[in-house]
Amino acid sequence: MTKNLNFIDWLAFTILIAGGLNWGLVGFFEYDLIASIFGGETEVLSRIVYSFVGIAALYIAYLLTRIDSIFSKTADEMTIKEKELKKVV
Helix, strand or coil, X not given: CHHHCCHHHHHHHHHHHHHHHHHHHHHHHCCCHHHHHXXXXXXXXXXXXXXXXXXXXXXXXXXXXXXXXHHCCCCCCCCHHHHHHHHHC
């Protein structure tokens, strides 16, 4: 599967993981790392980072539907690349 992920896919995963870790810190320790780095929750840079995390989450949701559509195809409908991907996963 990793062979078929492009730069945008990896970037979205990275941003989403960073956002998830930040929310984990908020939930467990009431510490917002993003707000601490960028000067507060309402600062422009913090809001931009939060927005990118949201966009990354939407993109990953789209990516998962794209991956699911590959696995729901019958063998006759698959391209050679999709058949190879299904073997790996």
